Amino acid sequence: MAIVEVAIIPMGTGSTSVSKYVADCHKILEEQKDIKSMLTPMGSVLEGDLDLIFQEIRKMHEVPFASGAMRVSTTIRIDDRRDKDTSMEQKLKSVRKKM
Amino acid sequence: MAIVEVAIIPMGTGSTSVSKYVADCHKILEEQKDIKSMLTPMGSVLEGDLDLIFQEIRKMHEVPFASGAMRVSTTIRIDDRRDKDTSMEQKLKSVRKKM
């Protein structure tokens, strides 16, 4: 199970607002039951099988193009840990316990 | 007011765990009352004056070195919008309203 953050920015749309694109991207995630997702002020965090996550991000990246954008900047950060089971919830707990 | 995400990774520590470093970084943020912060599974999101945020990130970046790390990889993403007031909370609301 990997934890992956994705942020998708349409370029050249003439509007500073991107919330519509983010909402449409997040709808794709909600249809995919095998991936957990969390919305943050800077993107979406996904938890699940890495190959499946890559597939979903590939779809999300198309969202702004489908709405007319001609250039898209997508940033992805993968945290893939294989020495023990991890999860978004577990990572947050682990930090909070030490604060 | 800018919204900024920061993720700090110590390298070569011999341990896959980084929660102690993240917790120490977040303690720095909690001492700074003029910056709001939110912990996510992939980093910390900060909201406030950009110059002040740069100062705090500069301190956070030193945390793993102070604990013995010899190499640190820090990733920062700034979202700076000046056509209207924004906030972490407002960004989340704006997306959720469209979902």
Added chain:
Amino acid sequence: MAIVEVAIIPMGTGSTSVSKYVADCHKILEEQKDIKSMLTPMGSVLEGDLDLIFQEIRKMHEVPFASGAMRVSTTIRIDDRRDKDTSMEQKLKSVRKKM
């Protein structure tokens, strides 16, 4: 054709050096003739079909695990422009012309 930057960081290896992993990742790229690649001091930049690039990045992400790392942090930035043909070379030229 998309242009994509990827940086792969093994975590918890006990060594601050990562050049061996980067070299192994870059060897994967050199075997794939349909993707152009460029090494920078902060990662690798790839140019080609986005689906093919995703496949190659997926392989590159496994390299540190195959060498014993138990946690890997991978950062990907995609620049996908569809209103005109672009390339790594073209992007560099376009900036230099304006300097």
Added chain:
Amino acid sequence: MAIVEVAIIPMGTGSTSVSKYVADCHKILEEQKDIKSMLTPMGSVLEGDLDLIFQEIRKMHEVPFASGAMRVSTTIRIDDRRDKDTSMEQKLKSVRKKM
């Protein structure tokens, strides 16, 4: 000496082209003799004192606003290694030697 990559994206400008902004950002870097810089297809890589680099990035981040953009997305990746002297050139050499 740290090595830092920065990529600055203006949002909502109505144009998919960003080379003018990148060129203006890079001009700022060329005036600063204590920082070495390298243009890549995905951003600028800087080498020098980290505090000085933060100062320059802070200036670069203002460039699109000065040209009329109302929202700017800036991504920064810091590689800070303190167990030995490093440089952009040294990092490239070290990888190439192992390929």
